[in-house]
Amino acid sequence: MSQGKKIATRESYGRTLAELGKEHEDFLVLDADLAGSTKTAVFRKAFPERHINCGIAEQNMIGVAAGIAATGRVAFASSFAMFAAGRAYEQIRNSVGYPQLNVKIAATHGGISVGEDGATHQCNEDFALMRTIPGMVVMVPSDDVEAEAMVRAAYAHKGPVYMRFSRLATPVFNNPETYRFEIGKAITMREGKDVAIIAAGLPVASAMEAAEKLAAEGIEARVIDMHTIKPLNEEAVLRAAKEIGKIVTVEEHSVIGGLGSAVAEVLAEQCPAKLKRVGVYDRYTESGPAEALIHHYGLDGEGVYSAVKAFLA
Incomplete structure (x- = not known):
């Protein structure tokens, strides 16, 4: 496969949120004091009134996201995979999964490509954890083009979604002109x-x-x-x-x-x-x-x- 440009899919996530923000006013973005790393800072710059920094309190962030979704809006909650899927598992299970709320969990820095952050932050268990929650959609994009399409599909989907985005810049090989994405269709x-x-x-x-x-x-x-x-x-x-x-x-x-x-x-x-x-x-x-x-x-x-x-x- 030819090696062209490389883009970290966390960059795709932040950019797509900002684009979606111009198209839809019914969603908010939450972060756990990691907006620079998860790239939700891109959305925050464009829509500061719709971005909430919950601080280093991921469990509380999920609770806040659930509350927002319970009012009929959409909530994107972002943190590192280890914290989003691991630390906040109980809150995701009981506050998001059980009532099937419209919360989209966007986890960055998953897997071994987190690199120097080490074993404590290299979350290699998040898919397994999220798969066990009834009704949870679990997705991971392969490149920038797929990541953008995935975020848009997650917004449109009714119910909880878990997405993992990369820290490492990866090759872009899908053609944005011809690429078509559908949840659950390989x-x-x-x-x-x-x-x-x-x-x-x-x-x-x-x-x-x-x-x-x-x-x-x-x-x-x-x-x-x-x-x-x-x-x-x-x-x-x-x-x-x-x-x-x-x-x-x-x-x-x-x-x-x-x-x-x-x-x-x-x-x-x-x-x-x-x-x-x-x-x-x-x-x-x-x-x-x-x-x-x-x-x-x-x-x-x-x-x-x-x-x-x-x-x-």
Whole structure:
């Protein structure tokens, strides 16, 4: 895959909020004293009266967001993934999920690409936590174009949504002129008959790079961008299982409870197929440069290529 411009999807989030603010007046944006990092400061500059800094009190922020949503408006609540999904889990479950309120939780700085912030901040469990909340939509964009479309879709969706955005700048490969996004509908980036690589978020670019290397060796890999982890596009998974029978999932998350688990559940119940999960294996990660950590955990193009080769062997 050609390497063009790179944009962190947290930048996409902040920019899109500001654009949406011009189009709709029925939503507010909340932050937990991290507006510069989550990029909600872009929205705050344009609409200061619709931005609330709740301070370093993420649990309270979710409660405030729930209160706003209970009045019929939409609330975007933003913080780092470790705090948004982890620290505020109970409030999300009981105050947002239980009444199915229109709160959109935007978590930045998730996964190992948080880099030097270290194991305490590299949240590799957020998808698993959010998947367990009934009615919660769980999504992660692969690039800037998808991130913008995702934020707009989240606003339009009625009910709670969890989105994770990256700190690391990642390649922009989707064409904004032709790209179409729909919650719960995976996108086939590349067709193939020998193996299916189902990826979400940052690893989608890695999967595309790996597919190019595999193609040079005569191995045709289907690449699926599973941007919505819940509700999962079961049809795309079952099609890959029936037509190919060999599936590799790739995620910047623990292999427990995230994309790999969701795919495994579908296969186990409906169409058994060979499966390899690539991600973080039941451990705490460590501090280091983001690119080095991605390589270390096999989530770059080279790592995905090697995992697929070993799987097929």
